[in-house]
Amino acid sequence: MAIQFYNTLTKKKEEFAPQEKGVVRMYNCGPTVYSYPHIGNFRAFVFADVLRRYLEYRGFDVKQVMNITDVGHITHDADEGEDKMELQAKKEKRDPWQIAAHYGGIFLDLRKQLGFADALAHPKATDHIPEMLAMIEKLIEKGHAYVVGHNVYYSVASFPNYGKLSGNITEDLEAGARIEPHPDKKDPRDFALWKHDPHHVMQWDSPWGKGFPGWHIECSAMSMKYLGETLDIHTGGEDNIFPHHECEIAQSEAANGKLFCKMWMHARFLLVDGQKMSKSLGNFYTVEDVFKHGVTAPALRWGLATSHYRQQMNFSWESMQVAQGSVDKLIEFRRRLSDAHGAATLELVKPIVEKARKDFERGMDDDLNVSEATAALFTLAREVNRLDPNPQAAAFVRDAFDKLDTVFNIGSALPDVFTPEEQRLLDARAAARASKNWDDSDRLRKELEAKGVLVEDSPRGQRPRRARK
RNA sequence: GCGCGGAUGCCAGAGAGGCUCAAUGGCUCGGUCCGCAAAACCGAAGUGCAGUGGUUCGAAUCCACUUCCGCGCUCCA
Numbered sequence: 001m002a003i004q005f006y007n008t009l010t011k012k013k014e015e016f017a018p019q020e021k022g023v024v025r026m027y028n029c030g031p032t033v034y035s036y037p038h039i040g041n042f043r044a045f046v047f048a049d050v051l052r053r054y055l056e057y058r059g060f061d062v063k064q065v066m067n068i069t070d071v072g073h074i075t076h077d078a079d080e081g082e083d084k085m086e087l088q089a090k091k092e093k094r095d096p097w098q099i100a101a102h103y104g105g106i107f108l109d110l111r112k113q114l115g116f117a118d119a120l121a122h123p124k125a126t127d128h129i130p131e132m133l134a135m136i137e138k139l140i141e142k143g144h145a146y147v148v149g150h151n152v153y154y155s156v157a158s159f160p161n162y163g164k165l166s167g168n169i170t171e172d173l174e175a176g177a178r179i180e181p182h183p184d185k186k187d188p189r190d191f192a193l194w195k196h197d198p199h200h201v202m203q204w205d206s207p208w209g210k211g212f213p214g215w216h217i218e219c220s221a222m223s224m225k226y227l228g229e230t231l232d233i234h235t236g237g238e239d240n241i242f243p244h245h246e247c248e249i250a251q252s253e254a255a256n257g258k259l260f261c262k263m264w265m266h267a268r269f270l271l272v273d274g275q276k277m278s279k280s281l282g283n284f285y286t287v288e289d290v291f292k293h294g295v296t297a298p299a300l301r302w303g304l305a306t307s308h309y310r311q312q313m314n315f316s317w318e319s320m321q322v323a324q325g326s327v328d329k330l331i332e333f334r335r336r337l338s339d340a341h342g343a344a345t346l347e348l349v350k351p352i353v354e355k356a357r358k359d360f361e362r363g364m365d366d367d368l369n370v371s372e373a374t375a376a377l378f379t380l381a382r383e384v385n386r387l388d389p390n391p392q393a394a395a396f397v398r399d400a401f402d403k404l405d406t407v408f409n410i411g412s413a414l415p416d417v418f419t420p421e422e423q424r425l426l427d428a429r430a431a432a433r434a435s436k437n438w439d440d441s442d443r444l445r446k447e448l449e450a451k452g453v454l455v456e457d458s459p460r461g462q463r464p465r466r467a468r469k
Numbered sequence: 470g471c472g473c474g475g476a477u478g479c480c481a482g483a484g485a486g487g488c489u490c491a492a493u494g495g496c497u498c499g500g501u502c503c504g505c506a507a508a509a510c511c512g513a514a515g516u517g518c519a520g521u522g523g524u525u526c527g528a529a530u531c532c533a534c535u536u537c538c539g540c541g542c543u544c545c546a
Contacts, residue, residue, distance in 0.1 A: 445506080457506080
């Protein structure tokens with residue numbers, strides 16, 4: 001069966017077929033690094049990572065680029081209000097460059113902690129000013145942009161397809177009464193490509209004077225630089241659909257005369273207690289907050305990844321606990337496979353594995369139906385546990401499971417490590433058990449538990465593992 | 470106003486005409502194993518797919534209307 005994804009552009013599921021056989025060019029809208037990323041941000045990023053990993057699982061060479069926006073977002077309109085970077089800089093009494101470096105670093109570190117596959121590049125807007133200027137000049141040449149004073153605007157009227165992604169048309173927007181006439185703009189829908197503002201801290205020279213790039217141009221310029229004029233997949237949060245992605249299409253297609261992207265995929269918002277996460281409601285959690293609650297990185301990953309990306313997901317601490325339980329269960333399954341001593345043969349186990357693989361792929365092929373895919377993993381675990389495989393059969397299952405887990409990547413193959421002190425206590429407990437000294441044995445187990453090491457006894461001796469906390 | 474998406478068992482959450490009188494986790498109860506604990510496994514319980522009407526031999530699944538909820542419409546992943 002072919003891989004199908006829901007395309008925001010066509011509003012239906014479509015068979016996925018990249019331009020170049022076996023290669024996927026994917027651009028993910030990344031964070032604006034003005035503050036700590038929250039788990040809602042990470043839902044979109046985890047979605048992008050799982051998508052990338054599944055495509056790799058399916059044998060594609062995925063060229064993935066995720067930008068880091070470190071300039072240019074303005075709090076209100078493309079013309080007024082304060083740049084968020086600069087606002088935060090004032091709060092922290094630092095300059096915007098420091099803010100960008102600081103939070104950008106945190107973002108990359110969290111990616112690592114959450115087990116993200118490395119992207120081909122994480123281009124920063126500030127490193128690509130020349131590319132943006134070149135694109136703006138091209139747009140002016142082609143008559144899609146115009147200069148007013150030291151500012152440059154994109155002329156929406158020059159691009160008839162404007163609105164094809166979001167379905168927004170001018171009249172509707174006006175009905176929403178959000179568009180106000182602007183003295184410099186020929187059309188209220190027009191948006192800034194280059195802005196002049198003497199108060200702005202981050203400034204660059206341009207043919208139109210000192211200024212800074214507009215809100216959308218970075219993604220057009222950078223995706224073209226790293227991935228070419230036509231992308232196979234472009235992802236982002238649902239809020240990016242309009243105006244951000246609509247404007248990207250307008251800029252890129254006007255500049256290059258080519259389709260900008262074939263497949264648009266958007267992750268829906270993460271809600272908290274049924275409402276959108278927002279600072280004013282106080283239901284705003286950073287990744288760190290979640291870790292502080294004792295949720296492990298794999299569990300957060302799992303929790304964010306295993307509800308369908310096009311479905312609003314309701315975050316709760318209970319849902320995190322459920323995710324933790326699921327992850328622990330699968331990790332435990334993986335552990336047992338390394339320690340198998342049952343009787344079931346390879347022949348018995350093979351059809352179970354085959355079925356799991358088939359079900360897993362059928363689910364993921366269908367627009368990343370993660371519920372079906374994870375159900376296959378749990379069924380695999382239960383059926384294999386029931387059979388109790390011999391070492392050879394277990395090794396076969398283990399290899400298959402590890403392959404499947406490259407998609408959700410809960411890190412189940414990572415061994416537990418114990419400190420010398422913990423190892424000493426474990427040895428002592430093993431000795432106590434050998435002489436049936438249950439009092440010492442139980443005492444040592446408690447001691448180990450306090451250190452975060454859980455010990456389970458089996459007919460073949462004790463089995464220690466690190467508590468997932 | 471315009472445009473999306475949703476309402477499934479105690480909870481989370483799949484299923485999009487018959488193979489599903491509802492996958493998979495969790496929860497509860499009983500059991501196997503077992504020094505204890507844990508894990509694993511086995512079994513049981515519970516409900517009937519928001520409501521109404523329709524299409525059909527047959528509907529969570531299609532159509533219509535109703536009710537409720539969330540999101541977008543230049544801050545946002």
